[in-house]
Amino acid sequence: MIRKLLFVGVCLAGVAAMAFAGGAREEARPDYPMELEMWIGLGGDLGQRIEEMAADFNSSQDKYIINVVEQGDYEEAMTSAIAAYRAGNQPHILQVYEVGTGTFMGSRQVIKPVYELMAEAGMPMNKADYLSQVTSYYSDLEGNMLSFPFNSSTPIFYYNVEAFREAGLDPHDPPSTWPEVAEAAKKLMATGNYSAGFTFQWPSWTQMENFSAWHNLPLGTKANGMLGWDSELVFNDEVRVRHLQQLADWQKEGVFQYGGRRGDATPLFTSGDVPMYIASSAAYAGIARTADFEFSAGFLPYWPDVAGAPQNSIIGGGSLWVMGGHSDAEYRGIAEFFAYLSSAEVQAEWHQFSGYLPVTYAAWELSREQGFYDKIPIHNTAIAQITLNPPTDHSRGLRFGMFPQIRNVILDGMEAALTGEMTAQRALDQAVSRGNALLREFERTIQ
Amino acid sequence: MMGKRVIFKEKGLPYLLIAPEVILVMAFFIFPAAQALLQSVFREDAFGITRVFVGLENFQRVLSEPLYVRAIWTTLGFALCVAASTMAIALFLSALSTGIGKRAIVYRTVIIAPYAVAPLVAGVMWFFLFSPSVGLISYGLRMVGIRWNHTIIPGQAFFLVVLAASWQRIAYNFLFYLGGMQSIPDSLIESAAIDGASPAVRFWKITFPLLSPTTFFLVIMNFIYTFFETFPVIHQLTQGGPSNATATMVYRIYRDGFRGLDFGGSAAQSVILMAFVVTVVALQFRFAERKVVY
Numbered sequence: 001m002i003r004k005l006l007f008v009g010v011c012l013a014g015v016a017a018m019a020f021a022g023g024a025r026e027e028a029r030p031d032y033p034m035e036l037e038m039w040i041g042l043g044g045d046l047g048q049r050i051e052e053m054a055a056d057f058n059s060s061q062d063k064y065i066i067n068v069v070e071q072g073d074y075e076e077a078m079t080s081a082i083a084a085y086r087a088g089n090q091p092h093i094l095q096v097y098e099v100g101t102g103t104f105m106g107s108r109q110v111i112k113p114v115y116e117l118m119a120e121a122g123m124p125m126n127k128a129d130y131l132s133q134v135t136s137y138y139s140d141l142e143g144n145m146l147s148f149p150f151n152s153s154t155p156i157f158y159y160n161v162e163a164f165r166e167a168g169l170d171p172h173d174p175p176s177t178w179p180e181v182a183e184a185a186k187k188l189m190a191t192g193n194y195s196a197g198f199t200f201q202w203p204s205w206t207q208m209e210n211f212s213a214w215h216n217l218p219l220g221t222k223a224n225g226m227l228g229w230d231s232e233l234v235f236n237d238e239v240r241v242r243h244l245q246q247l248a249d250w251q252k253e254g255v256f257q258y259g260g261r262r263g264d265a266t267p268l269f270t271s272g273d274v275p276m277y278i279a280s281s282a283a284y285a286g287i288a289r290t291a292d293f294e295f296s297a298g299f300l301p302y303w304p305d306v307a308g309a310p311q312n313s314i315i316g317g318g319s320l321w322v323m324g325g326h327s328d329a330e331y332r333g334i335a336e337f338f339a340y341l342s343s344a345e346v347q348a349e350w351h352q353f354s355g356y357l358p359v360t361y362a363a364w365e366l367s368r369e370q371g372f373y374d375k376i377p378i379h380n381t382a383i384a385q386i387t388l389n390p391p392t393d394h395s396r397g398l399r400f401g402m403f404p405q406i407r408n409v410i411l412d413g414m415e416a417a418l419t420g421e422m423t424a425q426r427a428l429d430q431a432v433s434r435g436n437a438l439l440r441e442f443e444r445t446i447q
Numbered sequence: 448m449m450g451k452r453v454i455f456k457e458k459g460l461p462y463l464l465i466a467p468e469v470i471l472v473m474a475f476f477i478f479p480a481a482q483a484l485l486q487s488v489f490r491e492d493a494f495g496i497t498r499v500f501v502g503l504e505n506f507q508r509v510l511s512e513p514l515y516v517r518a519i520w521t522t523l524g525f526a527l528c529v530a531a532s533t534m535a536i537a538l539f540l541s542a543l544s545t546g547i548g549k550r551a552i553v554y555r556t557v558i559i560a561p562y563a564v565a566p567l568v569a570g571v572m573w574f575f576l577f578s579p580s581v582g583l584i585s586y587g588l589r590m591v592g593i594r595w596n597h598t599i600i601p602g603q604a605f606f607l608v609v610l611a612a613s614w615q616r617i618a619y620n621f622l623f624y625l626g627g628m629q630s631i632p633d634s635l636i637e638s639a640a641i642d643g644a645s646p647a648v649r650f651w652k653i654t655f656p657l658l659s660p661t662t663f664f665l666v667i668m669n670f671i672y673t674f675f676e677t678f679p680v681i682h683q684l685t686q687g688g689p690s691n692a693t694a695t696m697v698y699r700i701y702r703d704g705f706r707g708l709d710f711g712g713s714a715a716q717s718v719i720l721m722a723f724v725v726t727v728v729a730l731q732f733r734f735a736e737r738k739v740v741y
Contacts (some may be wrong), residue, residue, distance in 0.1 A: 079705050086495045103493055103708065110494045259580070260598035261688060267580035405707035415690035418599055441709070445492040
């Protein structure tokens with residue numbers, strides 16, 4: 001009896017093992033139509049729109065099928081892809097958020113640079129067609145694009161037009177400097193209708209990374225890490241310390257209200273509770289859907305006594321990386337998909353639907369011809385802001401290893417100052433030294 | 448040694464019967480634990496391309512970080528608050544639910560119901576209730592003059608995660624206390640009542656001491672619960688913030704390992720957590736168990 005049971009058990013295990021091995025080997029045959037996996041970190045309307053774009057591409061030809069898989073948020077998509085890479089079954093295309101850029105550039109054998117992919121497929125990219133302020137974040141020093149800048153946005157200054165009118169402020173002339181913001185906030189608060197004057201989302205992105213670029217100040221040495229992994233963080237200087245201390249003081253006076261580490265502050269603005277809001281240009285659609293008042297947007301505020309300001313803002317959002325370890329035939333298909341995504345029509349449609357910045361001049365031009373910016377001038381504001389001046393070493397982009405963690409370190413520092421746990425100087429000193437320890441750790445892991 | 452021993456003639460059957468359990472323990476405990484132990488002495492890049500043996504460097508790096516030491520204290524404080532509040536409330540509720548006749552069944556069902564809610568769902572619920580911008584409770588608090596913003600006030604954030612973690616756990620504690628109380632013979636309580644002891648005296652002199660094995664068991668289970676299983680609540684509500692006020696040890700492991708891709712440091716942290724939990728539980732057995740009357 002027992003023998004029989006054992007025998008059956010062993011047989012079952014054997015069958016299961018064979019089935020398993022068979023399943024894993026199946027896809028090795030190059031065969032058309034070829035299926036290509038694309039993992040994305042966006043959901044909801046945007047995720048669905050990406051799936052539609054892939055479906056349009058799939059029906060435009062019959063050789064390749066792009067399968068879009070939603071993997072939760074950006075961090076989750078990146079973590080899953082890394083786990084998949086370690087297990088040897090990585091996707092073909094992966095959407096990575098801007099802070100993950102350093103992680104991927106640090107491991108060149110993991111990725112297939114996009115410029116190389118396009119050149120090998122006989123469809124080389126013409127750098128002059130692309131908005132360099134968008135692509136430089138994802139390019140090497142020669143300006144070659146390493147990843148495809150699919151969805152980029154930049155923070156802008158939203159304000160409640162009705163609130164401005166009511167408080168006697170000019171709704172066509174939003175505050176352009178921080179002292180003006182504070183002054184406007186106090187006038188708005190005087191009406192007694194608001195719980196605070198202004199708030200912002202993604203504090204590190206809007207108040208440290210973009211704040212630095214906008215004031216032409218380095219976040220780190222070596223052109224913010226673009227010239228080498230031995231970059232050192234330097235954001236604890238007088239201007240950044242003063243700004244953070246000022247935010248903490250404004251918070252005490254009620255001029256400013258903190259809204260969390262992520263995009264959680266949006267309801268504060270859309271409920272009409274806080275009339276000024278620094279947020280991503282891509283937040284436009286969501287704000288327009290929920291706010292029942294008229295709103296507009298201007299450039300980010302700056303400190304008028306800082307010589308370099310305003311410079312230009314930098315981007316955030318995601319780019320598409322092509323993972324290494326796939327066949328030439330598969331890369332050919334990815335190149336065709338990217339060429340499709342770069343076409344002016346597809347780009348312009350995506351830009352107008354999502355509020356992400358256009359990647360090519362052709363898409364920008366087409367949107368203008370279609371009258372998009374007359375309808376929604378806010379989108380032109382965002383583009384005008386990132387192209388305000390030719391980028392400098394401090395405003396081209398950021399390239400730090402372990403940047404997801406460094407961003408948390410910056411947020412820890414900002415929160416420590418805002419909670420009053422320590423002075424802004426001490427909080428940023430500590431953040432710089434913790435961040436530098438992470439940079440050195442990263443430098444050692446990639447050797 | 449004196450007990451009855453059953454001798455199996457067949458050698459294979461016992462092994463076959465325990466095999467599923469052994470396989471499960473190996474697959475879900477021994478194997479991952481060994482992996483963590485191994486990983487904690489290596490330094491590795493995110494993609495696993497380079498892997499360098501670094502000895503105890505990861506441990507040294509983690510333990511010399513002031514914020515990690517703070518996470519240990521946060522974890523202990525969190526465990527104490529959750530254990531104390533859930534057990535006190537559960538004990539109170541179960542004492543009330545004995546001796547109220549047929550209605551008890553409704554009452555007990557209501558108390559136990561939160562246990563059926565998935566932790567992540569519970570987290571979402573508290574998130575909406577206390578959201579500084581749209582929350583019902585935070586709105587009510589503002590009405591009475593309390594400025595609620597757990598995204599920047601550390602004390603409020605800590606209170607919120609304790610509240611959310613405790614809420615679900617009360618049901619579990621309630622069940623055990625209820626069972627414990629039902630196993631106390633009525634005759635003891637009745638004779639005390641005849642001797643003229645008030646309900647309060649009867650509770651503290653008879654019921655509570657007889658519940659000591661349950662209490663001891665629950666202290667340990669609640670500690671283990673807060674050490675490991677409160678992750679979804681923290682992740683949903685505060686992500687460890689503001690300024691690390693709610694970053695517990697298990698949350699740090701997740702944040703550094705899965706978000707930060709620092710596998711060596713994260714593995715070292717999980718080994719430290721394992722040692723920490725064993726120490727805390729061993730101390731509890733050593734010092735608290737003496738006071739338990741079985």
